[in-house]
Structure formats: C-alpha cells, structure tokens
Amino acid sequence: MTLIKVSSQSSTASVAGAIAGIVREEGKAEIQMIGAGSINQAMKAMVLARGYLKDDGFDVVFYPEFVDLDFDGRLVTAIKIIVESR
Amino acid sequence: MTLIKVSSQSSTASVAGAIAGIVREEGKAEIQMIGAGSINQAMKAMVLARGYLKDDGFDVVFYPEFVDLDFDGRLVTAIKIIVESR
Numbered sequence: 682m683t684l685i686k687v688s689s690q691s692s693t694a695s696v697a698g699a700i701a702g703i704v705r706e707e708g709k710a711e712i713q714m715i716g717a718g719s720i721n722q723a724m725k726a727m728v729l730a731r732g733y734l735k736d737d738g739f740d741v742v743f744y745p746e747f748v749d750l751d752f753d754g755r756l757v758t759a760i761k762i763i764v765e766s767r
Numbered sequence: 768m769t770l771i772k773v774s775s776q777s778s779t780a781s782v783a784g785a786i787a788g789i790v791r792e793e794g795k796a797e798i799q800m801i802g803a804g805s806i807n808q809a810m811k812a813m814v815l816a817r818g819y820l821k822d823d824g825f826d827v828v829f830y831p832e833f834v835d836l837d838f839d840g841r842l843v844t845a846i847k848i849i850v851e852s853r
Binding site: 716717718720721724725727728731741742743744745746747760765767 | 802803804806807810811813814817827828829830831832833846851853
C-alpha cells in the first residue's frame with residue numbers, strides 16, 4: 682500500500698490530491714505523520730479528500746494507529762491513518 | 768448525538784473514555800475541536816478509544832468535516848469528527 686508522509690509544511694490540497702489519487706487506484710491509502718502540526722495538516726487534507734472522492738462515488742472513512750519509528754536508535758511515536766472506501 | 772468538545776488541554780485518556788462510552792451507548796459519537804493542539808489530542812484519543820472498543824467487539828472508523836462556528840459574530844472554522852462503528 683502506498684504511504685503518504687505528511688509534515689507540518691505539507692500543503693493540504695496536495696496531500697488531499699495524493700490521498701484521493703491513491704484511493705482511486707488502490708482502494709486504500711496510508712498517511713503517516715509525527716507531531717501536532719502534521720496531524721493538523723493531515724486532518725484538513727482528509728476533509729478535502731473525502732469531498733473529492735465523494736464526487737467519484739467513494740465514501741471513505743479513516744482509522745488511526747500508533748507506529749513506533751526508529752531514527753538511528755531514537756524511538757519516535759508517529760500516527761498512521763488508514764484510509765478505506767466503505 | 769452527544770458532542771464531545773476537545774481542547775489542547777484535554778486528557779487523551781479522558782476523551783478516549785468519553786468516545787468509547789458514547790459509542791457503546793449510542794453506536795456513534797461526534798468530537799469537535801478548534802486548532803492544531805486540540806486536533807492532536809483528539810487523534811491520540813481516537814487511537815486509544817479504538818483499542819478500548821475493539822475489546823468490546825466494536826470496529827470504529829471516523830471521518831472529519833469542517834464546521835463553521837459563530838462566536839459573537841466572529842466566524843471560526845472547527846473540525847468535527849464523526850466516529851462510527853462499522
């Protein structure tokens with residue numbers, strides 16, 4: 682499954698476009714983010730992506746999970762959101 | 768439907784407990800938040816709530832919407848998240 686990485690600097694429209702594109706192709710997408718700023722951008726992108734996909738007949742829902750990432754021995758807890766059409 | 772309001776100061780465990788309790792009772796819950804700090808707390812609470820509810824046989828997903836709120840004439844865009852068992 683294609684993973685979209687979101688930062689606090691990510692454009693919400695670009696992330697929304699990526700989510701919509703991947704869901705159209707693969708039926709499912711994953712978004713990964715670390716920190717409040719990136720979660721904020723991802724959340725706004727999810728609202729937009731849901732609108733884009735609704736126009737194409739997809740009703741998408743989301744669920745979040747914690748993911749532990751290892752940056753050279755430093756353990757960081759990230760959020761991964763799974764996007765699925767229902 | 769019962770609306771849970773989340774701030775950046777909200778405890779994730781308390782919000783998660785509220786989400787789980789309302790979903791168990793009503794099958795559905797709504798969470799409302801304004802700003803990156805509160806979205807961060809709400810997202811972490813959803814991961815926890817999903818875990819609590821999984822133990823009870825509920826598989827919950829969410830979808831976010833924008834909501835315009837009027838504070839004495841000042842229009843603020845908030846995020847509303849609908850949590851549903853699927």
